[in-house]
Amino acid sequence: MIAGVVEWCTRRHWIVIAAALVLASAGELARRSLARDAIPDLSDPQIALVADWMGHPATAVARDVTRVLTEALAGLPGATAVR
Secondary structure, eight states: OHHHHHHHHHHTHHHHHHHHHHHHHHHHHHHHTSOOOOOOOOSOOOOOOOOOOTTOOHHHHIIIIIHHHHHHHHTSTTOOOOO
16 A cells, blocks of 8 residues: 555645645645734742741641742842742
8 A cells, every 4th residue: 555655746846846845835834824923921939938847837847848948039139039
């Protein structure tokens, strides 16, 4: 079957070339009609911290882990806001 397709294509190479050109042209026209409304994300990068300290309530985690990390990260050069 594949040999038959290859033989047909070699005997009618102008039809194959014309079909390839038509498909390439249609693809280019479709590409040009695509919308280009991409909006870049200009917000500052954010890092979320999830701490799971078994046996301790959320207030203790916030007091003993998050506060210490927030104070340490606030001193980094180039940091604009640490919450």
